[in-house]
Amino acid sequence: MPTTSIQMPEELAEPTTTSSAQSASDSFASMLGQFVSDVNAQQNISAQAVNALQSGQNVPLHQAVIAMEEANVSFQLMVEVRNRLLDAYQEIMRMQI
Numbered sequence: 001m002p003t004t005s006i007q008m009p010e011e012l013a014e015p016t017t018t019s020s021a022q023s024a025s026d027s028f029a030s031m032l033g034q035f036v037s038d039v040n041a042q043q044n045i046s047a048q049a050v051n052a053l054q055s056g057q058n059v060p061l062h063q064a065v066i067a068m069e070e071a072n073v074s075f076q077l078m079v080e081v082r083n084r085l086l087d088a089y090q091e092i093m094r095m096q097i
Contacts, residue, residue, distance in 0.1 A: 039078045046071035
């Protein structure tokens with residue numbers, strides 16, 4: 001039985017060095033923006049499923065409930081990430097220079 005080697009994802013293989021803090025902050029800001037956009041998309045999908053269910057379209061109830069729960073879980077994750085970021089910011093601000 002042939003075996004294949006396990007490859008490390010490119011993101012973890014070698015840390016990339018940025019030439020400036022600006023590009024690092026841009027990538028972090030874009031990552032957060034993408035995260036919020038994804039949560040918003042989940043909320044929109046959930047709203048569409050519920051609206052379709054309420055209007056009598058052929059949408060299974062379980063599909064609408066699953067969409068609502070996915071949106072709920074992604075929103076809760078976003079809130080927890082925000083809370084962690086605020087805690088980290090407050091901890092940095094309390095540091096003595």
